[in-house]
Amino acid sequence: MNNPAKPGGLLGDTAARDYSGKLRLFNAFAEPEIRRAIAGLGLTRGMRVLDAGCGTGETLGWLSGEVGAEGGVIGIDLAGAHVASARAMAPANALVMQADLTVLPFAPGSFDLVWSVNTFNHLRDPLAGATLAASLLRPGGRIALGQSSLLPDMYFAWDSRLERLVNEAVRQYYRDRYQLDERDLAAVRSLVGLLRAAGLRNVTAQTVAIERLSPVRPEDERYLVETIFRDSWGERLRPYLSGEDYEALERLCDPGHADFALHRPDFHFLQTFTLTVGEVSV
């Protein structure tokens, strides 16, 4: 299980960590699905929203569009570099603060909604985080926790064997790098229980597929090539695959190679995004 002696969050987050490039690419890629998830929340003008773990801040503008100038959005994030990026793109009615979401400086009842995507799985004590977030809500206010699957559910539609071996290699890499076991890498399974354990009621969960077929949009290609093919896989997987499988993976991931996966007519990508919502008692 996770190693509490290791400094920083479960996945190595600290105030000095910077993966803002990866976050910008993810948000450009998943923008259609995340905006639909936000639109489905039924936010109304004048509401106050906290984005806990706002990263590079793309969501601040999407949330702010729902609550209007008469409402307000606050984004908080642990990492100084992420906060700087978020501030640079925050709309006029959004405030961005560098803060740890497990020790937030807000009065009880300050918000109508706490929104948080792909962040609670970075916390060593997600229940403490969810309990604190719940205490910041007005009666009837909601927490919405979004989580994309750690690994895409399908990316090499034509080769399930290589896809399985790559998935196992990625999981082993994460276990070795962060001293985690497989239960720590299955965040989506914990969301419903987490919200209920934090005392929230009327908990709902909805999972959508982020689905892309070739030819993909330029923002999809950038995310898939730079964030997944190069940074999540790439050299770091070499020790976990046979030479032959690693070379096959390299060819599929290389935009200059004739075998490049995204140029195949059978390229079909699926990744789930789950949004769980819970409400505090009135």
Ligand SMILES: C[S@@+](CC[C@H](N)C(=O)[O-])C[C@H]1O[C@@H](n2cnc3c(N)ncnc32)[C@H](O)[C@@H]1O
């Ligand atoms: C995977 S990113 C997701 C960012 C953003 N929500 C998005 O969807 O692009 C996780 C974010 O949580 C932040 N984070 C991790 N632990 C945190 C903590 N204890 N308090 C506040 N932010 C934290 C990280 O700095 C990072 O920006």
